[in-house]
Amino acid sequence: MHVTLTINDTKHSLDLDPRTTLLDAIRSHAGLTGTKKGCDHGQCGACTVMVNGRRINSCLSLAVMHDGDAVTTIEGLGTPEALSPLQAAFLETDGFQCGYCTPGQICSATAMLEEIRAGWPSHVSETLDGPALPTEAEIAERMSGNLCRCSAYPNIVAAIRLAAAEREDAA
């Protein structure tokens, strides 16, 4: 089937079997291998991308269902020369060991900080009417869909807190 995806502002016209997941379309058909395949069952979060601004597991989604959608992957967040604030923060706090989960962690965290900014509550929020704050407990809860097999969690949380604080300072 013919599918058009806008990935990181570039239009990709792809001819795909309906079974192709969004993850496989991104990696194997569009050739953007920054997004990783971990469990391929929505349990690890390595495949997290943003679709129309929202984070999802690209492994649990069919590419044909996203015809016309705008996808942002790790390649669209920053470049080695111009890192996104979260990418820079992960380097600053050493927020990884092997690095395999990192693209998913950074895509997830990028969208998660927008969810906090929009005032979405979480399971650990004391009240449902906010304000939502990027505390350690909130970040741990909101990032629970991203596993790190190396268990670099303390530095991942530190990176996200650093990026969130820098954004507050800039605002």
Next chain:
Amino acid sequence: MRAFDYIRAGSCKDALAEAETPGTAFIAGGTNLLDLMKHEVMTPARLVDISRLDLRGITLTDAGLRVGALVSNSDLAADPLVRRHWPLLSRALLAGASGQLRNKATTGGNLLQRTRCYYFYDTAMPCNKREPGSGCAAIGGFNRIHAILGASEACIATHPSDMAVALRALSAEVELLAPGGGRRQVPLAAFYRLPGDTPHVETVLEPGEMIAAVLLPPAEGGRQIYRKVRDRASYAFALVSVAACLRMEQGRIAAAALAFGGLAHMPWRSADVEGTLIGEVPSAALFDRAADLLLAEAKGQGDNDFKIPLARRTLAAVLAEATAEDTEGDRA
């Protein structure tokens, strides 16, 4: 994944017409269905994509709140009306899955998600739910997450949803569209079926019927609590959960609605439990009596025996919190 034909529905009418062909499944968020298709636990020959249909509204009416079937779990949990008047529903949604999954999973799909029984997922093992008549490997097998109420000799699976447990306590109804153009409304209480000897038939949905909306009656004042007990602090299914809507008047329990997750093939609710609480002054002895009624017919399967005392203690903790005069908490 087995091959399938993909059809994108342009309207509810189109979708319902397409669904008349046998072997067709609707797909919306797909977070559970695609996982099951990858395991070849579900092998639909045709997928009708309903994700672009106009079923995304959350509307306040005189009859209560109408939630379109395609409203995402994230949007429903964060909706200002839901947060203010039905905080139990927000809390239950936020206790389930992960941020990524909640962004994709829909209200209708959440209701229809399948059990996470290990043997249901393992196509090398017998399972009456996956393959009727093949047997149940969970009975006598590993059954730590399985049912203690309402199970049968054919199936001891539990329903995995948190949202449905809250909706059961909130006396929600489900609006269904039929292929012939019919529309009917079913209380959630009558929507799910116990396994009996047909555990593969999980709801009263007729072939081709589609969930259009979930309807919540107006919120009653009082305290609303969702307490979930699980193996890790986040992103895990409930071992036991309790959804409570409770109102106190002059030191006595004036109204109580309680639903339980992790215990049965469907969200569990007991009129006896609620009846024994209403009109009474809260006490540990009263909560114990309520637990006696809840668990009178409870049966452990070995690995899940712990759920019986765990359900008792979780109920007592929720009732203590809901009836305390000075605690913080979500109020409708």
